[in-house]
Amino acid sequence: MPDPEIDGLAQLRHDLRTPLTVVIGFAEILSGERPLTDDERRDYAERVLSAGIEMRGLIDSARLG
Amino acid sequence: MRLVLIEDHQALREGLELLLDREGCSVVGTAGTADEGRRLVEELAPDVALVDIRLGEDDGIALTRRLLDDDPRRRIMLYTGSSDEELLFSGLDSGAQGYALKDGSPRELVEALEQVARGGSYVDPRLRPALLSRRSTERLPSLSNREREVLDLLAQGLTGEQVAERLVLSAETIKTHIRNAMTKLEAHTRVHAIAIALREGFISPPDDAGIGSRA
Numbered sequence: 135m136p137d138p139e140i141d142g143l144a145q146l147r148h149d150l151r152t153p154l155t156v157v158i159g160f161a162e163i164l165s166g167e168r169p170l171t172d173d174e175r176r177d178y179a180e181r182v183l184s185a186g187i188e189m190r191g192l193i194d195s196a197r198l199g
Numbered sequence: 200m201r202l203v204l205i206e207d208h209q210a211l212r213e214g215l216e217l218l219l220d221r222e223g224c225s226v227v228g229t230a231g232t233a234d235e236g237r238r239l240v241e242e243l244a245p246d247v248a249l250v251d252i253r254l255g256e257d258d259g260i261a262l263t264r265r266l267l268d269d270d271p272r273r274r275i276m277l278y279t280g281s282s283d284e285e286l287l288f289s290g291l292d293s294g295a296q297g298y299a300l301k302d303g304s305p306r307e308l309v310e311a312l313e314q315v316a317r318g319g320s321y322v323d324p325r326l327r328p329a330l331l332s333r334r335s336t337e338r339l340p341s342l343s344n345r346e347r348e349v350l351d352l353l354a355q356g357l358t359g360e361q362v363a364e365r366l367v368l369s370a371e372t373i374k375t376h377i378r379n380a381m382t383k384l385e386a387h388t389r390v391h392a393i394a395i396a397l398r399e400g401f402i403s404p405p406d407d408a409g410i411g412s413r414a
């Protein structure tokens with residue numbers, strides 16, 4: 135018999151990976167050594183922010199058990 | 200390297216386009232659905248198509264099968280956030296030459312894509328435990344020493360020609376060994392054969408990152 139809590143956690147884990155890839159990818163650029171323009175820096179920071187907000191939404195709406 | 204990116208998550212699609220571009224990869228087209236992706240691959244004939252496995256309502260593995268049925272010369276890298284074992288084997292069964300996880304860095308992804316574009320294959324090294332833990336309930340016919348040796352070298356990233364050179368055999372002989380190993384292991388592709396051989400313990404995992412073959 136499948137455990138709904140385990141299923142929910144597995145789904146959440148999977149769903150979080152996509153926005154997490156965005157967060158890590160752009161955070162790496164922002165913390166890297168290559169020079170960025172102000173517009174690029176703002177654009178990348180906004181992408182990190184919106185992916186973070188998406189992750190929070192996923193966690194808030196996760197139905198575990 | 201010309202790439203078509205098929206990913207339903209808009210932020211990741213746009214983000215990857217930028218990130219891969221910064222790593223020197225030319226993203227010539229992006230799509231968020233299987234239909235649009237198929238059209239782009241047909242139209243643009245990229246060196247590699249990066250295909251998300253879960254494309255909203257669509258299925259990236261089914262899309263891969265379709266693209267390869269239409270033209271087996273196409274190079275496809277499946278991309279997923281899931282390290283699920285069944286999904287991995289289903290993905291390899293589809294004929295995709297690469298299987299990458301979203302956990303990897305953009306640089307790592309570009310290197311894997313380049314490997315696939317050059318005619319090789321790639322399985323994310325993070326999937327090694329899944330490859331190794333799966334034990335088939337059916338006993339597969341054993342490989343000959345030479346077949347093991349060939350698959351082992353392919354798994355280390357050598358091309359078919361380099362394997363031939365290393366073993367002082369002709370390229371045709373190597374191809375025959377690979378074909379025989381694939382038949383015995385019921386594998387559809389070389390990378391699938393490597394994955395099964397690892398899983399069954401016929402060969403050892405390579406030491407370096409990524410299970411790959413440029414053959």
